[in-house]
Amino acid sequence: MFSTQSQTKCWVWSLSCPAFNVETYIFWVTFFGVLVFIFCDTSFYLRSLLDWVMNICQYKPIIGSAGIRSTHFYSGRCMTTDMQKRQSSINCSASFLRECDFAFRVFTKNYGLNDALRHLGASLVNSSNNTKFRKSLSLLQSYTVSTRVVWWDNYSFYVEQKLVRDHDKVVCAVNFSRHTVEGASPQDLLDVLPFCSCQPEMPPPEIASWMVCINVVNRELQLAGH
Template identity: 35%
Template sequence: MKVVNVVVLAAFLLLDCYYFLRILFVVLHAKLVAQRKSPLDVFVTRGVCLTTDLDCSCHMNNARYLRELDFARTHMLFSSGLWKTLKHLKAGVVVGSNTIRYRREINLFQLYNIHTQIKYWDEKSLYIEQRYINTKDKFVFAIAIICFRVLRSTPREVLREHGHISIDSPEMPEDIALFVKYNEASSAMLRSETKSE
């Protein structure tokens, strides 16, 4: 029994066990409970600000927003079946960049929904909008744009394989266009810095 206690204690000290347990719960819920939807639909996940989410100002820590968005994207990938399609194609996805704008703090025990939706794609990436929305008055606490880079495939190929034949991307929203432009400028700047070293 002592060995088990030591192993459990060591696991919680050395690994972010809560993260892995939460991911497991999200995946199981998405596969077994969640309604099957198109990957282009809006996916809603529910959340609450707990004591473990707080910063020194007693509202949700900025880093926790991004962590919760990660769980919401995982839910979207599995409940839509997109993860299965990616694995079939031997493809993957990784966050290439993101931006988030905080509009109002989320306080202790505040309930919220996260709305996750693919808004646009190009030859390399899916662009996902995620919104924290107050469950009471529908106020948007925060809004994020995520560049989800598709590895070893293309967004069009993934969506076609998933059943969306010859699908074209919606028109690029203005905020995503500015986000893409910023990323391009940042990449150009960093490349020029590397050449000058």
């Protein structure tokens, strides 16, 4: 009796569940994999992982005479993910700011800022950007992103980054970014670092003008109740 019931259940299951098809399984896995790659920006996360591994393998602590104000260089190449529609250009904000982000990660690693942040239990947040685009890049064209801290106050570091085309040394874009320190102050971080960095007495003119613009926007948002 038990054997007959088991055979009946197996027969019903075989009718309701089709036979396993390897080709169908591979098709659906590939289909959903392509959807994830397209809509979840998988290339960015793969690039981040590769950049993180290369940063560990090529880690070189830097202690310059100018301290954190010395310039760091990060090399890259214009790929298909950087292209704009109908023009060969990295001149779109998403691509250039991503390269600036990658370059700044390497900068903070090599200059010991990451270790100082962990030591103090603090974090860095990119709170503002001001970008000027000048020239474009062609596909597979190499470039260098220079990064340096130009000034800091009681709350934030102000960073200048330039994207320079390698073959003719033309500055294609310039980005100023403000990185706010949460949980500490910029001076607290600098006190932890093994080199001395002297703060300029006054911010550069372009930073001073940008700070005025930021304060005006913040004031307007506060008045609007945001």
